[in-house]
Amino acid sequence: MQPGELPRTVLPEAARTAFVRMRGITKSFYGARANDGVDFTLQGGEIHALLGENGAGKSTLMNVLTGLYQPDSGEIAIEGHVRRIASPADAIEAGIGMVHQHFKLVPAFTVAENIHLGWNETPFRLDPASLAARTQALSDRFGLAVSPGARVADLSAGEQQRVEILRVLARGTRILVLDEPTAVLTPAEVRALFAALRAFRADGNAVILISHKLGEVLEIADALTVMRAGRSVATGSTAGASRSSLARLIIGDTAIPATVARNETDVPGAQAVPLALRGVSVRDHRGIALLDGVDLDVRAGEILGIAGVAGNGQRALSEVLTGCVRPDAGDVLLDGDASGPRGAREFADWGVGHIPEDRLRTALAADLPLGENAVLRDYRGDAAGSGPFLFPRRLARLARRIIDDAAVNLRDSRIPARNLSGGNQQRLVAERERRIASRVLVAAYPTRGLDVGAVAALHAGMQALRASGVGVVLISEEIEELLAQADRIAVLFAGRIAGILPVAQADAERLGLLMSGQVLPEPVS
Amino acid sequence: MRGFVVQRVPSVSGRVRNAAYAVSALVAVFVAGLLLAALGLHPLALGGSVLKQSLGSRFGVQDLLLLASPLVMCGLSVSLMLRVGLWNIGADGQFYVGAACAAGVALFGPHGSPLLVQITMGLAAMAGGALWIAVPALARLLLGTSEIIATLLLNFVARLGLDWLVTGPWRDPHGMAAAQTARIPDPLPKLPRDWHLGGLHWGLAVVLGLAALLAAAFRFTRWGFELRICGANRDTAAYAGMNVRRRLFQAMLLGGAIAGLGGMLELSGTVHRLQSGLSNGYGYVGIIVAVLAASSPLGCVFTGLLMALVLNAGLVLQTQGVPSSAALALTGLILLFAAIGERLAHYRIVPTRPVAGAGGVA
Numbered sequence: 001m002q003p004g005e006l007p008r009t010v011l012p013e014a015a016r017t018a019f020v021r022m023r024g025i026t027k028s029f030y031g032a033r034a035n036d037g038v039d040f041t042l043q044g045g046e047i048h049a050l051l052g053e054n055g056a057g058k059s060t061l062m063n064v065l066t067g068l069y070q071p072d073s074g075e076i077a078i079e080g081h082v083r084r085i086a087s088p089a090d091a092i093e094a095g096i097g098m099v100h101q102h103f104k105l106v107p108a109f110t111v112a113e114n115i116h117l118g119w120n121e122t123p124f125r126l127d128p129a130s131l132a133a134r135t136q137a138l139s140d141r142f143g144l145a146v147s148p149g150a151r152v153a154d155l156s157a158g159e160q161q162r163v164e165i166l167r168v169l170a171r172g173t174r175i176l177v178l179d180e181p182t183a184v185l186t187p188a189e190v191r192a193l194f195a196a197l198r199a200f201r202a203d204g205n206a207v208i209l210i211s212h213k214l215g216e217v218l219e220i221a222d223a224l225t226v227m228r229a230g231r232s233v234a235t236g237s238t239a240g241a242s243r244s245s246l247a248r249l250i251i252g253d254t255a256i257p258a259t260v261a262r263n264e265t266d267v268p269g270a271q272a273v274p275l276a277l278r279g280v281s282v283r284d285h286r287g288i289a290l291l292d293g294v295d296l297d298v299r300a301g302e303i304l305g306i307a308g309v310a311g312n313g314q315r316a317l318s319e320v321l322t323g324c325v326r327p328d329a330g331d332v333l334l335d336g337d338a339s340g341p342r343g344a345r346e347f348a349d350w351g352v353g354h355i356p357e358d359r360l361r362t363a364l365a366a367d368l369p370l371g372e373n374a375v376l377r378d379y380r381g382d383a384a385g386s387g388p389f390l391f392p393r394r395l396a397r398l399a400r401r402i403i404d405d406a407a408v409n410l411r412d413s414r415i416p417a418r419n420l421s422g423g424n425q426q427r428l429v430a431e432r433e434r435r436i437a438s439r440v441l442v443a444a445y446p447t448r449g450l451d452v453g454a455v456a457a458l459h460a461g462m463q464a465l466r467a468s469g470v471g472v473v474l475i476s477e478e479i480e481e482l483l484a485q486a487d488r489i490a491v492l493f494a495g496r497i498a499g500i501l502p503v504a505q506a507d508a509e510r511l512g513l514l515m516s517g518q519v520l521p522e523p524v525s
Numbered sequence: 526m527r528g529f530v531v532q533r534v535p536s537v538s539g540r541v542r543n544a545a546y547a548v549s550a551l552v553a554v555f556v557a558g559l560l561l562a563a564l565g566l567h568p569l570a571l572g573g574s575v576l577k578q579s580l581g582s583r584f585g586v587q588d589l590l591l592l593a594s595p596l597v598m599c600g601l602s603v604s605l606m607l608r609v610g611l612w613n614i615g616a617d618g619q620f621y622v623g624a625a626c627a628a629g630v631a632l633f634g635p636h637g638s639p640l641l642v643q644i645t646m647g648l649a650a651m652a653g654g655a656l657w658i659a660v661p662a663l664a665r666l667l668l669g670t671s672e673i674i675a676t677l678l679l680n681f682v683a684r685l686g687l688d689w690l691v692t693g694p695w696r697d698p699h700g701m702a703a704a705q706t707a708r709i710p711d712p713l714p715k716l717p718r719d720w721h722l723g724g725l726h727w728g729l730a731v732v733l734g735l736a737a738l739l740a741a742a743f744r745f746t747r748w749g750f751e752l753r754i755c756g757a758n759r760d761t762a763a764y765a766g767m768n769v770r771r772r773l774f775q776a777m778l779l780g781g782a783i784a785g786l787g788g789m790l791e792l793s794g795t796v797h798r799l800q801s802g803l804s805n806g807y808g809y810v811g812i813i814v815a816v817l818a819a820s821s822p823l824g825c826v827f828t829g830l831l832m833a834l835v836l837n838a839g840l841v842l843q844t845q846g847v848p849s850s851a852a853l854a855l856t857g858l859i860l861l862f863a864a865i866g867e868r869l870a871h872y873r874i875v876p877t878r879p880v881a882g883a884g885g886v887a
């Protein structure tokens with residue numbers, strides 16, 4: 001608890017009516033039981049973490065609470081009264097609001113318009129100035145900084161999320177549900193979010209927080225519930241819990257995967273540079289520089305970490321490294337060669353895998369079945385057909401294998417990718433891209449949304465690629481992850497490489513300085 | 526405690542979907558019957574005469590197949606473009622332009638072997654149809670203009686252009702009718718007599734062959750796979766290294782070419798001369814054909830026949846004193862019920878509790 005914060009009033013157990021009491025909630029999707037008799041209790045004035053593996057049923061349970069899904073059986077009591085929550089509107093009326101794992105804002109609308117969309121308190125006569133003023137007032141009241149006139153499409157993930165939260169809080173929410181809110185936030189944005197949540201709690205409200213980041217859970221949550229395979233398996237206070245005790249609760253009896261450490265051995269032929277950038281600049285459609293004169297060598301058998309606060313050119317960097325975007329100036333060298341017209345196809349065929357930051361919009365066709373998403377790369381290879389022809393049987397077999405190897409929890413390859421849980425979508429993309437990365441893998445925030453076990457598996461996979469001589473580019477905001485996995489760490493600031501440190505010379509403090517645009521006191525190798 | 530709930534299934538097999546359509550069509554016919562009864566007519570007697578006239582005789586069946594051919598062709602054109610997520614509202618115009626190009630070749634081109642003439646007519650028609658959609662296609666790809674509006678508007682241009690041709694420069698100088706050209710010298714040959722489909726021409730085989738070819742291309746080529754991804758999510762297609770613009774452009778040009786070829790077959794096989802109103806709205810019915818078939822090419826053959834039956838029924842009903850708009854209403858009913866049926870096919874009734882002893886492992 002922060003110094004200076006008010007101690008929470010603790011009432012005797014009997015006198016407290018739980019804010020939310022869910023009993024025996026069962027929800028199955030044809031053939032699969034996402035929730036299986038789940039009990040969940042939320043007290044007023046607490047931040048309650050909901051934990052569990054990918055596909056454990058956390059998002060489903062919250063979708064039931066917020067009226068998006070109807071449970072097959074079970075009951076929900078809000079402040080002691082059993083209620084049927086038939087729609088999100090009912091949930092809002094009951095004071096429950098949710099920010100989803102995948103944002104649901106309208107990108108073409110402004111912040112103010114998004115906040116006032118579908119809200120019964122929106123004034124009948126609309127003019128932009130009064131909408132903006134109302135939005136500003138809300139922003140001040142809840143301590144969430146947003147710029148009312150900005151278009152949502154132009155906002156960073158953190159800003160979009162503040163808009164989502166503000167939108168929910170504006171409707172008089174007393175129970176705020178956040179589904180993996182910190183997955184896409186910078187550390188500073190996380191701090192701001194947590195401060196706002198603490199203030200919200202201090203007013204006697206409650207928060208349900210779904211997260212895979214156990215450190216954050218320990219920092220902010222008062223209570224926790226752990227789900228496994230659709231059931232709630234543990235619940236209690238966070239007092240006395242540790243990361244490893246939580247991890248054990250989440251994964252169950254399965255051995256806890258050791259944090260994968262960097263492989264210190266050098267890989268033979270490691271001096272080769274399969275992919276390099278020379279003076280690369282990329283501009284957006286308004287002519288603003290996203291990357292500005294970047295020089296970068298991706299070496300074989302090396303994990304090159306890219307540190308930096310999101311929004312400093314990471315997306316452009318990953319796109320330029322994978323041929324999705326051609327630089328406006330400078331060269332992208334494949335094996336030292338800059339010649340030839342090259343796009344995403346040529347890069348992929350040459351052996352560059354790409355885990356993009358926005359899996360649901362870029363890496364997956366969400367409405368198409370799992371099977372077709374799984375073979376999005378392999379459909380072109382010899383294993384799937386010959387010449388212009390494709391052999392559906394072989395393609396189905398390939399899809400089967402990729403889905404199995406990805407350890408996705410839904411095995412029916414005909415189910416639309418949209419219906420996978422967030423972490424399982426990420427697993428599928430990671431496995432598909434790992435397979436084609438025979439030379440280079442560019443991974444942007446690859447552990448986003450993954451549970452503890454899957455993070456370890458992904459890191460092990462990257463180390464294995466490194467050992468086989470593949471160059472891995474790991475774009476991440478988590479300095480800990482970079483220090484543990486990478487051989488060298490480049491820091492991206494305002495579209496430029498602010499410095500490149502061998503991991504032996506890197507520490508959180510130095511990286512932090514570079515990330516905030518300051519110059520290191522001593523020369524950097 | 527045992528109970529039942531209705532649940533939505535994310536994906537539906539083709540068989541379930543087809544069953545849903547069949548049931549919907551029956552329901553639509555039933556409702557249409559009720560409406561006719563409400564008008565004071567005898568729905569059973571009317572239905573009987575519709576069936577007798579359309580399916581009861583060899584001529585009826587032949588008429589049905591002749592009517593279905595252009596509908597299927599337009600349906601295939603729309604389906605192909607739907608595969609990449611674009612709407613071809615302009616199949617009607619492409620059909621007209623294709624027919625006009627074919628007529629130009631037939632009337633004014635050099636005389637050669639009949640087969641060669643037919644092939645040249647087909648190629649000219651396909652080129653015409655493709656050219657007709659090229660403008661909306663380029664506008665769509667270069668400027669982002671909606672292909673729906675652009676293709677639709679060009680229909681009127683094509684129809685009026687054709688009217689001008691057949692009343693003006695190409696008008697049959699020796700004929701009585703005001704709006705048609707002379708008969709083309711060598712029409713498409715009829716199917717062999719001993720197939721007992723004497724009234725039908727080889728165009729029918731072309732239609733079926735093309736449907737099979739498209740179905741195979743969708744399923745057995747990498748190109749077909751790419752079209753599907755481009756239709757589902759263009760960002761994903763580009764990320765996976767597909768040339769999205771090229772695929773969209775190809776699908777649009779081919780869609781135009783198919784509709785154009787449909788016009789040539791109608792001209793050379795059935796009507797034998799270019800005339801005003803040659804298409805009779807086939808391009809628009811083609812949209813229904815494609816949507817009902819869920820843009821499956823083989824499905825278009827069946828839904829094309831279904832729509833031909835519906836249009837025929839309208840004609841028969843008209844001879845029995847039912848207003849012509851009733852047939853239109855029937856078309857709408859079928860589309861409405863099919864859409865409802867497709868949605869409902871996604872729902873299942875499942876027990877909320879498993880049978881005791883089925884094991885407790887989730």
Ligand SMILES: Nc1ncnc2c1ncn2[C@@H]1O[C@H](COP(=O)(O)OP(=O)(O)OP(=O)(O)O)[C@@H](O)[C@H]1O
Pocket residue numbers: 029030032033034052053054055056057058059060061101409410419420421422423424449535
């Ligand atoms: N609409 C749906 N249709 C079919 N299956 C679904 C649907 N929504 C969820 N599921 C399945 O239900 C299970 C639970 O999913 P849920 O999204 O609740 O997991 P989660 O705990 O939030 O996981 P993650 O940490 O990966 O986000 C998964 O197996 C998922 O594939």
Ligand SMILES: [Mg+2]
Pocket residue numbers: 058059060101179421422423
């Ligand atoms: Mg989830």
